[in-house]
Amino acid sequence: MIAEIGHYALIMTVFVVLIQATLPLWGAKQGNAGLMALAKPAAQLQLLLVLVAFLALTYLFVTSDFSVAVVAQNSHSAKPMLYKVSGVWGNHEGSMLLWILILAIFGAGVATFGRNLPASLRARVLAVQAMIALGFLAFIVATSNPFERIIPPPLDGSGLNPLLQDPGLAFHPPFLYLGYVGFSMAFSFAVAALIEGRVDAAWARWVRPWTLAAWCNLTLGIALGSWWAYYELGWGGWWFWDPVENASFMPWLAGTALLHSAIVVEKRDALKSWTILLAIITFSLSLIGTFLVRSGVLTSVHAFATDPTRGVFILALLVIAIGGSLTLYALRGPALKATGTFAPISREGGLVLNNFLLSIVTATVFIGTLYPLFIDAIGAPKLSVGAPYFNATFWPFMVPLLAAAPMGAILAWKRGDLLGVLQRLWFAAGAALVVLLVVWYVKFGGPILAVFGMALATWLVVGALVELAERLKLFRIPLADSLHRARNLPRAAYGMTLAHAGVGIVVAGIVGSSAWQVEAIQIMHPGETAEVAGYQLTLEEVSEVQGPNYTSQQGTFLVSRAGSEVVRLYPEKRNYPVQRMPTTESGIHTTLFADLYTALGDRQTDGGWSVRIYYNPLVPWLWAGAIFMVIGGVVSLTDRRYRVGAPTRRRAVKALPTGSAPAGT
Amino acid sequence: MKPKKRRLVIILAGLSLFGLATGLVLAAFDEGVTYFYSPTDLVEKQVPQGRMLRIGGLVEEESLVRGEGLTVTFRVTDLAESVPVQYSGILPDLFREGQGVVAVGKLEQDGVFVASEVLAKHDENYMPPEAAEALKKAGQWTEGDGQ
Known part of the structure; x- marks a missing residue:
């Protein structure tokens, strides 16, 4: 009975989503407020229905109802409760249902809290969101129905894969999906803006929190997966440049670039067209990641059993989503006029460099991950691309990016002074030099590159702190005045300091664990x-x-x-x-x-x-650094700027204690 | 700086970075790519010695010797031919006789494949695509097996 309710709810969702994907879009074109307003209740109803389906499946797992095929294949009555629940998404069908649920949560979030969005933009965003949902719902209903019964039901289930019976991995997929699906918001906003033909600072202010939230979750998801591989596989390693790892790393890299370019759109009204493209690419990479992992085309240490017919379906979805959005971009993108200009040496210039390097790194990872599949598809001798390739193409671009990060963060908008910036960073440079000499002296028998790696990590961490100190004018004005400045500093500034320092800590962890193991x-x-x-x-x-x-x-x-x-x-x-x-x-x-x-x-x-x-x-530093990055993202999310223009009612949120912020308002 | 010139600088910088990336990718492919061979390939074809390569197939029944020191030996078969494999280290949890396996390593002079990495699988029903490929090539596999 419960299974049928869940199945029924899923099919109902298809109809709701069909309405949400079409009528508001038509309404926005015709200027019909009634049709546009349909998007909001539709998105909320969609969430309700998907939630019913998801809870139904959870109930079936918790009560061990083995008449349902998915439960019988992936659960067992003797399994601890935590893994009965995590078993819901520990299989293909359930994980796709989780995908849809998260998509619906994000959509309903925009519908409910997007009161200050222009009506036509909101209608279009929700319509695009519904199209994505439609594709995945069709996928679930047609190829992977989680509520299918088996007759006769077995006496007991065959159990969840023991490797997945682990606290670290129980929460790895939800966070990863929150990241993947979160980027769908940036995508929907980008496509809606293309249809609308307008991108402005307000648009960027709307996109950035969603991207940031997605990025935080993806960072956490990747870190959890890496941590799990480290302690569970028993190999002592934590990153293998394995295709399944790369599948989640590519959207992360592109998403990181998107976070930075959206700042330029918001503050300086430049890089609009590029940011739109980046939003499309980031979500496309999330879809490709899902495809790579779910279709079973990869030989991977992390591969699980898969069904090839599903791969074809996701591939078709991929082609429609990516092809469609890129075509729209080609048609409408050139119409987006940027007004902000800037000199190459400026904060904008630094962020452009960040985007260049991150895009190139994304591309090289993409080539290395997809090349074996391409070779296989054209029938040439099978091959695989291993860690040496990735190390040789990743670090030559990543090192300049990391070296430039503290400088870029201090450069002034529009026109900056590189020499002045370097003067202000003397303390960070000095600290990096000290670490370099100390590590060199002690040496630990490690390679020379590791010595410079540790100096780079120090440069990043101390550079991030110096940037904060500069903003507070620490030691240059009385301490009380600095504290006053600290209180008025936007949360986003603290977020950046934490995240950049976190990157530095991760770099130290990478260097330490690979050089001195x-x-x-x-x-x-x-x-x-x-x-x-x-x-x-x-x-x-x-x-x-x-x-x-x-x-x-x-x-x-x-x-x-x-x-x-x-x-x-x-x-x-x-x-x-x-x-x-x-x-x-x-x-x-x-x-x-x-x-x-x-x-x-x-x-x-x-x-x-x-x-x-x-x-x-230094392996613990990897996890600590990742946590710093996530906290930085969360602190940045609480920035007041994202609530400006929101109705006064929502100001009440501010009164709640925010423990993670160093200086609450 | 005029906007036009600024754009030119940015485009040139981008292009040179792109060129550098292309060069690096091509150079890295040379070193980072390992080719795949089935046991039949290893027997029939000239295989470059001393180069990293991957082999795949099934772990031959009753060929596994483990628990006699750190070095483990077994044979990988595509049911037509089989190759002896030597591996020093700890085998993955799901490594078993009769199951699909992929090994990365070098072929030595004496025809023994010395593996530096052995990949089995994460779950009961999974067959590494490369192991399936080896069986297909040897005509020992029909679509739908092992899934």
Whole structure:
């Protein structure tokens, strides 16, 4: 019964979305206010119906209703509750339903809170949003109905893939999708603006928060996925330039460029046409990412079982969405006139450089990821593109971008003074030099590039702080005045400082973990001790442990340093009997500067175990840096500017305490 | 600076960056691309030695020797031919005899494939496309198997 309600709600949604995609668009063309106003209740009804469908599926998973095919294939009655819930999106059908749900949430958000948008723009945005929803709903209803029954129902389900039964991965897909789908807002606004033929500062003010929200979620989603790969796969690595990783990284790169170019549209009324194009590209890359992962065309360490007929459907959707929007852009884009002018050395110039470099990096990642598919499609010998390619094409453009970031942030709008900027950054340059010399002196046996990498990271972090200090005129005017300035500084400024510093911290993590990782793979018998990076690890025992739905071989490592005990680590080799599938759980000791990482391998015939021990310097900084970036984005989102012009009622939001902001208004 | 000249500067800068990117991409392809061979290819064709390549197929039944030290040996087969593979390290969780596998490494003089990376799969029903390809080439695969 519940399954039928869910299915029925989905089919109803198709009709609602059909209305939402057509009538308001027609109304906007004819200037018919009644038809335009239809978009709002339609978007809200769409959310309601999709929510019913999603809750129905969640109910089926929670109550373990194995008469529904998806539940039977992906759940099991003995599974912990968290994974019954996360099982809803741990499969193809459910994850597509989640996609639609998030799309509907964003659409209803614009409908409900978009009171100060021009009526025609709002109607068009919601209509475009509905077209995207229509494509994906058709996809779900035609090829991946989550509510299909099986007769007769099995006695018990076949369980969720044990690799997915993990807290990190339980929330990885929702955040990733919030990012992907969030960019659909930027896309809808871009297409609506093209139809409208007008882009102005107000438009950019509307697009930026949506893009920023999407970007924060995508950043968090990628970080969660990377963290999961790090501790769950047991390889000690966290990024493999794997196609599935690249699929989420490309929209992130393009989205980062979009965030920056939208600033120029908002503040300086320039780069309009480019920003529109970037919005289209960013969402297109999100669609391509979904296609790559869902169609199974890739050989990937992260690949899951897939159905090729679905790939063809998504490919068709891709062609319509990307082809259609780019055609519209070609027709209407040239009509967008920019009024703002600027010198090459200026804040705008810096942001243009940022966009150049990010676009090029996106393109090289795109080529490397898609080239094997292209080669395969034309029937040439199969090949794959590996990490050496990506490292060789990514960093030559990323390093200049990172080096320029602190300078760009200080440059004045319209016409800047590079020499003056460098003078103001002397402290950051000095700090970078000190770090360079210190790392050089200590060296850790790492390559010379790593020394400069650490200096670059310092430059970014200290540069971001110097920029903030400059704005506050810290140490140049009395402290009380600086504090006063701090209170009046827009939140977006703090957001930028946090995000740029976060990037610097991530860079330090990348450099540290790739240059100074220590690896020890060896056979150990209980009682034996291994020595890694100054730690002594004694394998005390390997014992059998019973989990809720698995059995486990759990190793106990006594970690000590200079004779005193530090910690005990418990890496596991789990076996899930329902799926007859083993998983590796690493045991990690995290300190401020490094991770000590242990994983169990094969049991040897003589009673020993093969073990992997890694000393991973600065890996915790990767996650910390990503969190800084996300917090920066969130702080920026609370900027008052995005609420200007909003009805007074919404001012009330401001009264709520915002703990994450360094200086609340 | 006149808007026209400004635009020219930006376009030129963009073009030179684009040129640089193209050059780098082409150079990096040389090093970063690994070709795929099926076990039959390895036996029948001239395979460059000392170059990174990928092989795919099934792990041959009763060929796996593990638990005798860090080096694991097994054979990869497309059911027509098979190649011995040597791997030092820890195998992925889902590595099993009779299952699809992709290995990255180099072919040594003695015909042994020394793998530096072994990819199995994330779930029970998944077959790496390259492993499927090897079986298809050897005529041992029909569409719909293993999905």
